[in-house]
Amino acid sequence: MELLSGEVTLNYLDIYLPNILAALAAAVALAILGSMLAARSESLQAFVASQSAALGITIGLLVLIFTVGMEHGMIMLPTIFAFIFSVSVYLVTQKLCERHRVVATEILVAAFLLIIAINYLFTAAIPSLEQHFSIAFMGDIATASGASSYWLFAVSLLSVFFFILNYRRLVFQSFWIASSGIVMFPVLKLCFYLVASLLIVESTRLFGFLFTSASLLCLPLGASIGTKSLKGFSLSLPLLAIVSTSLGFGLSLKFQNLSTSATIVVMQVLVSALFVFKNNLRS
């Protein structure tokens, strides 16, 4: 029985290895990105950008259906649309928020709702898009193809390298944006937003809005409340991402009825809450 169980585990690992690697790397990269965005008071912008990416994917698929057909294999088209949409919506909402600071939150919530409504309008009108909409929104990490998972793994790894290499300067930059609106290192800021857009778009396209948004917000939140220094924060962030995502993935494999992304998100919240509780108890 043990041998059988071992074989089953081994098979699971064989089958899901690319998905597990991609989920772990994406969770770490999104957590670091989320912490920088939250430090710049741009968490809501990240949600809107992520939702815009989902709309871009829907429109990209729509264009595919009405032009060359889904089987044609122009897989980059939804990505291109998602990238254009998320960057454009980010720039427009950012401009509006700068002009009307007092109602910035309301502007972003309105944009978020409008994008969901447009997305739903398209998918309700064209039934063949409904399944894609469901994947783009809720995502299913375990059923993503090996090629997609390896691609997201590569994008996430690249993002993590970029964040690690520039970590101190990015924190410095975020600090001054939050403290006085001053932008130190403008070229680094441009690179940061390019990496951020690519990561958010690809994670939303392949693993869904739910996993992407939760990794951007929940993990940094846990690390922020649960630690008392930059060093502690920086070390606990990837640790929280790896532990909670591994637990979520493991549970969804053990209990087949559980959706992978939803289980990972629940574990991210639970592990973060436990981390905060444990650290507050100690202090």
Next chain:
Amino acid sequence: MIEGQPLLKVSDFSVCSPVGAFLSKLDFSLHAGEVVLLKGANGSGKSTFLRYLFQLLNSVGGQQGVSNIETSKLKEFSYLPQTLNREFFIPMTLAEVAELNACTLLEEDLKLSKLLPSNLRSKLWNVSSGGEKQRSLLVQSLLPACQLYVLDEPFNHLDEEAVELLVEVILHRVRSKGASFLIATHTLPKGFQDKDVSVKSLFMGGAA
């Protein structure tokens, strides 16, 4: 009188608010080893000018300056803007904030170390007072060795002892390293009248 090409030369420059309203006119030059104090009432455009200058120096190719601001001799500068005294999402101690700009505060730098004494260093930024935060930010901007330090209201929130310390640090930097300072301030603290250091006061929005 300090001679030679200035680090910064501002000729007949109109300071305007972000919406384009005229605030004041500036005309001055700043040489190596010199301190220029920008004084003026609230709204005279001191911070607006320093912010503009920072954006100019910070932009790609900005070291060449614009037609009425010449900065070609300037290679390294440090800027301390006024802060909004906000809390920060990432938890940081005052020492971590001070050392964010890729420098480490060494005990050998006695004057700067006194500005952020060891009992303050492990205190969290989010629970520190305005004066404690200002001390940490001053150390952050004064840690790197630069030709020019641009400080916007550096004496804000500081107690008397810290003001004296800061003046000492500034004069020491000027005397020993030949650094220059451009400081926006409402008040002229005691101790700035040093015969070894050239200190110029400019009144924005009024006669010099």
